[in-house]
Amino acid sequence: MALASGVAGTLLPQTLNGIFTGSIYALFAVGYTLVFGVLDILNLAHSAVFMLGAVITYGLAVTLGLPFLLGALLATLACAAVGYGIDLVALRPLRHRGAPPISALLTSIGLALIFVNIAELRFGANSRALPASVALSGSVHLGSLVLEDSKIATLLLSLALAAALGWIVRRTRAGRAIRAVAENPRAAQLMGMNVDAVIAWTLVLTSALGAVAGILYGLSQHDINPFMGRDQIELKGLAVIVLGGMGSIRGAVVAGYLLGLAEVAALVFLGSNVSGGVAFVVLFLALVAFPGGILRGRTVARQV
Amino acid sequence: MALLDVRHLAVSYGAIEAVRDASLAVEAGEIVAVIGANGAGKSTLLSCLSGLVRPRAGTAVYAGRSLAGMRPPEIVGAGLVQVPEGREVFARMTVEENLDLGAWRRKDRSQVAREIDEMLQRFPILAGRRDELAGNLSGGEQQILAVARGLLAAPRLLLLDEPSLGLSPKLVDQVFEIVDGIRSETTSVLLVEQNALQALARADRAYVMESGTTTLAGTGKELLGNPEVRLAYLGL
Ligand SMILES: Nc1ncnc2c1ncn2[C@@H]1O[C@H](COP(=O)(O)OP(=O)(O)OP(=O)(O)O)[C@@H](O)[C@H]1O
Numbered sequence: 237m238a239l240a241s242g243v244a245g246t247l248l249p250q251t252l253n254g255i256f257t258g259s260i261y262a263l264f265a266v267g268y269t270l271v272f273g274v275l276d277i278l279n280l281a282h283s284a285v286f287m288l289g290a291v292i293t294y295g296l297a298v299t300l301g302l303p304f305l306l307g308a309l310l311a312t313l314a315c316a317a318v319g320y321g322i323d324l325v326a327l328r329p330l331r332h333r334g335a336p337p338i339s340a341l342l343t344s345i346g347l348a349l350i351f352v353n354i355a356e357l358r359f360g361a362n363s364r365a366l367p368a369s370v371a372l373s374g375s376v377h378l379g380s381l382v383l384e385d386s387k388i389a390t391l392l393l394s395l396a397l398a399a400a401l402g403w404i405v406r407r408t409r410a411g412r413a414i415r416a417v418a419e420n421p422r423a424a425q426l427m428g429m430n431v432d433a434v435i436a437w438t439l440v441l442t443s444a445l446g447a448v449a450g451i452l453y454g455l456s457q458h459d460i461n462p463f464m465g466r467d468q469i470e471l472k473g474l475a476v477i478v479l480g481g482m483g484s485i486r487g488a489v490v491a492g493y494l495l496g497l498a499e500v501a502a503l504v505f506l507g508s509n510v511s512g513g514v515a516f517v518v519l520f521l522a523l524v525a526f527p528g529g530i531l532r533g534r535t536v537a538r539q540v
Numbered sequence: 541m542a543l544l545d546v547r548h549l550a551v552s553y554g555a556i557e558a559v560r561d562a563s564l565a566v567e568a569g570e571i572v573a574v575i576g577a578n579g580a581g582k583s584t585l586l587s588c589l590s591g592l593v594r595p596r597a598g599t600a601v602y603a604g605r606s607l608a609g610m611r612p613p614e615i616v617g618a619g620l621v622q623v624p625e626g627r628e629v630f631a632r633m634t635v636e637e638n639l640d641l642g643a644w645r646r647k648d649r650s651q652v653a654r655e656i657d658e659m660l661q662r663f664p665i666l667a668g669r670r671d672e673l674a675g676n677l678s679g680g681e682q683q684i685l686a687v688a689r690g691l692l693a694a695p696r697l698l699l700l701d702e703p704s705l706g707l708s709p710k711l712v713d714q715v716f717e718i719v720d721g722i723r724s725e726t727t728s729v730l731l732v733e734q735n736a737l738q739a740l741a742r743a744d745r746a747y748v749m750e751s752g753t754t755t756l757a758g759t760g761k762e763l764l765g766n767p768e769v770r771l772a773y774l775g776l
């Protein structure tokens with residue numbers, strides 16, 4: 237009896253935890269998958285941008301003492317600029333040469349390593365948390381349930397941003413350009429579209445979202461360090477976009493929450509040493525059982 | 541001065557000399573045809589004019605400006621618009637979205653909206669399929685959509701790359717009628733075709749392209765009567 241009520245007692249907060257982390261996975265993955273949908277390449281620097289968002293926010297808000305929201309906003313803008321740089325340095329030259337996608341994979345890994353090294357130099361290798369005085373540190377009590385403000389903010393903001401991205405891609409002129417380039421870059425050029433600009437802006441947009449995901453992660457998990465992209469999100473992001481169907485924004489959102497929930501389920505029922513491997517299992521199952529993603533066919537070019 | 545004046549143009553893909561020596565001109569209001577066998581370099585010539593590939597040698601002057609320094613967006617903006625071989629419609633977008641993308645460079649959005657309506661009226665095959673995905677249209681319908689999409693760019697010179705390719709005879713006639721209808725004082729057409737008979741019959745002037753070189757030129761009628769052309773391209 238005691239055991240049963242113990243499990244039931246942790247089930248609700250753990251489920252909520254799964255939803256919170258899932259929403260971060262989702263926000264990270266929507267940008268990751270959009271770049272894949274447009275360029276057919278995995279931008280492996282995306283997880284480094286996730287890290288930069290959190291680390292730069294820490295630097296601005298704690299080291300320089302700026303207000304947290306201002307720091308987070310500036311960090312997001314900085315990462316958007318980094319996104320532009322990623323295209324300019326790692327992707328565009330290869331694209332113009334007609335290099336195979338594997339080359340861009342390698343250059344983006346290279347950039348990721350450089351970003352991690354720079355962060356390590358400036359920030360040190362230790363994990364830090366934003367001090368309670370800096371960021372949202374309150375909480376809401378619902379009966380016995382405690383909801384931290386940072387997690388509520390995480391949930392709402394990631395849902396809103398993922399929805400906004402979907403709306404941009406489906407409904408706006410910029411989104412139409414993104415879909416056109418995703419489907420047929422040559423034809424898009426013949427329409428007079430500046431394909432390089434469309435791709436650069438896609439990187440800007442998705443990097444900003446990746447940064448916000450990193451900031452929210454740092455905020456709600458109290459764990460900011462130069463390796464958080466590599467250790468906390470890289471594999472999970474990959475599992476999510478494969479499960480969601482490469483290029484599918486909605487798929488990435490659904491799969492992000494599924495992974496978050498699967499991890500807490502593993503934690504509650506199988507223990508903490510198992511939950512870390514869930515992303516591997518999900519990735520494996522997704523590749524074997526849902527090679528086209530759980531929402532088959534909803535890639536960027538067809539978000540209609 | 542000609543609207544388009546191409547002299548001794550050469551384009552290579554690495555070691556492959558796709559266009560060796562192409563010279564041609566299009567005057568305002570003309571339909572000019574380029575005929576030639578598979579691999580003669582016709583599509584490469586058009587790609588070069590659209591700024592997708594750079595020439596190795598030669599000049600191309602459009603509306604008094606050298607195309608050499610212009611990038612594809614500028615070229616389209618200046619009214620030099622290509623309807624590519626194989627249609628290349630955006631299959632996962634609707635007919636309306638495709639037409640709207642044709643007008644990508646235009647700022648006069650309300651006029652564009654009106655022209656989209658007109659275009660749907662003008663081509664009955666597209667009317668009522670506004671919200672259909674372009675990929676669900678038949679090949680012939682896609683070709684007409686591709687031409688309509690090109691027209692929405694408000695071209696002064698429309699480059700048409702084999703618009704009759706793979707179409708039923710009835711649709712071929714329809715496409716050539718559309719080409720005839722496009723030509724006006726403000727819109728000229730450079731038509732690349734393997735269907736030499738129809739192309740020469742409709743064209744004011746025409747060129748023959750062989751292995752990357754423009755070898756013969758004349759009015760459509762002259763080339764139709766030329767024994768070499770009749771033998772090589774008309775099978776007569
Ligand atoms: N992207 C490319 N890379 C390398 N070679 C190419 C490329 N495009 C065309 N070629 C080569 O250039 C030559 C001319 O091709 P092009 O497509 O211009 O001919 P075409 O006259 O349009 O032929 P078709 O009537 O079959 O469309 C061919 O030998 C072709 O193989």
Ligand SMILES: [Mg+2]
Nearest residue numbers: 582583584625
């Ligand atoms: Mg061709």
